[in-house]
Amino acid sequence: MARIIENERRIIQLTTDDVISIVRQYQQLTYKSCCYEHTREILDKNKIFIPEG
DSSP: OBEEEOSSSOEEEOOHHHHHHHHHHHHHHHTTOOSHHHHHHHHHHSOOOOOBO
16 A cells, blocks of 8 residues: 655655556546547546555
8 A cells, every 4th residue: 555654755665566557547548538638538437546554
């Protein structure tokens, strides 16, 4: 699970499973995309979330 690290700036440390999950969600959402602009539209309408550790 993702872990938020408090420092001067908040950062999120992702696990390998988090990255794979994000890529999988991205691929499922954008497989019909024809171009960069279309991909942006799709992602703007469908937010991707990961659980916080």
